Amino acid sequence: MKVTAETESNAGSVGILAFSQEQGRDTEQLHLARHAIYKMLSLAYLYPGDIDWTTFTRELPGVLGEASEVLCLDVREETEVLADMSSSLDFNELCCDHTALFINSPNTNRISPYESVYLEDTIMGQSARRVGEQYEQYGFTVDPQHSYLLPDHIALELDFMACLIEKAIESGSFSQDEQCRFFIDHPGKWMHQFLADVKKRKPKTYFSLLAEMANKFFQYEMRMFSSWNKKM
Numbered sequence: 067m068k069v070t071a072e073t074e075s076n077a078g079s080v081g082i083l084a085f086s087q088e089q090g091r092d093t094e095q096l097h098l099a100r101h102a103i104y105k106m107l108s109l110a111y112l113y114p115g116d117i118d119w120t121t122f123t124r125e126l127p128g129v130l131g132e133a134s135e136v137l138c139l140d141v142r143e144e145t146e147v148l149a150d151m152s153s154s155l156d157f158n159e160l161c162c163d164h165t166a167l168f169i170n171s172p173n174t175n176r177i178s179p180y181e182s183v184y185l186e187d188t189i190m191g192q193s194a195r196r197v198g199e200q201y202e203q204y205g206f207t208v209d210p211q212h213s214y215l216l217p218d219h220i221a222l223e224l225d226f227m228a229c230l231i232e233k234a235i236e237s238g239s240f241s242q243d244e245q246c247r248f249f250i251d252h253p254g255k256w257m258h259q260f261l262a263d264v265k266k267r268k269p270k271t272y273f274s275l276l277a278e279m280a281n282k283f284f285q286y287e288m289r290m291f292s293s294w295n296k297k298m
Contacts, residue, residue, distance in 0.1 A: 097235050099133035103283055104228035106130055110276050111168075111179060111221040114161050116211060123152040130279060137286055141279045148275050155272060167264065167273060177263045181218035184256035194218040197252055201226060204233075220260065223253050246291045254291075257284055 106129050109117050127149035134141045168179045178184065182191035198217035201207070206229055208215065208222060215222055230245045261284070264277040 094235065095136055097231055099136040100287075101228050101231040101235070102129050102133040103137075104224050104231065107276070107280055107283075108221045108224035108228060111219075111224070112212065113169075114157060114164055119157055123155060127152055134279070134283070137283075139282050139286055141282055144275050144279045148272070148279075151272060151275070160272065163268070163271070163273065167267065177260065177267060179220040179260070180216060181220075181223065181252060181256050182216075184259060190216055193252070197223065197226075200248065204229070218252070220253075220257065223257075227253065242291065249287060249291055253284070254288060 106126055109122055110126070127145045130141070130148070131145035134145070167177050170176070180189065181193040181197065182188055185191070185193050194217045201217060201222075206226060208217075212221075227245060227249060230248060234241055234245070258281065261277040261281045265274045265281075268274045
């Protein structure tokens with residue numbers, strides 16, 4: 067799995083959205099919108115110093131807002147606040163917030179970005195091994211810049227979902243089988259609690275806004291996969 071170290075501007079990257087109202091409901095456009103959101107959220111949960119922060123913060127509100135509109139997600143308020151906030155975010159302060167939240171908190175309230183911690187109360191548990199096996203099965207590798215992350219880190223699981231969507235788009239089948247299985251077996255089991263913890267710890271901040279938007283998106287995904295399962 068290739069976790070990009072920076073946002074890209076060419077076709078196939080997070081900046082791919084060019085939707086019209088008439089085309090926005092067709093299958094490919096819906097998949098492109100989902101792909102864009104997964105990619106942006108994946109980058110958002112990497113350490114800020116590991117990405118092109120200036121480009122990312124400039125693109126984040128617009129990409130999330132446009133993609134959410136295609137999916138009929140009501141996140142206008144969050145994206146507007148995020149757009150206003152992005153222009154004044156202090157990079158060093160955000161790095162400190164990320165570290166305190168997800169890496170090394172000065173108190174005991176660190177929020178783990180790992181599935182194994184939420185589901186098994188351990189680091190590198192069975193969940194991480196199963197996720198890693200799926201990455202290997204599909205031939206995805208982690209960018210060396212992010213090799214310090216364990217397989218079940220939230221950023222990697224989100225990026226893998228984006229990769230599965232991209233695979234479906236490229237094949238022309240738009241099958242959601244692989245996406246559905248991975249989502250239900252992994253992020254669908256723990257990310258709702260992770261996002262709730264973030265919102266509780268950092269209300270009315272950059273990270274809580276992201277968590278609120280991500281939560282609405284994951285609810286959409288759960289409904290979609292539930293519907294997909296009933297059809298199978």
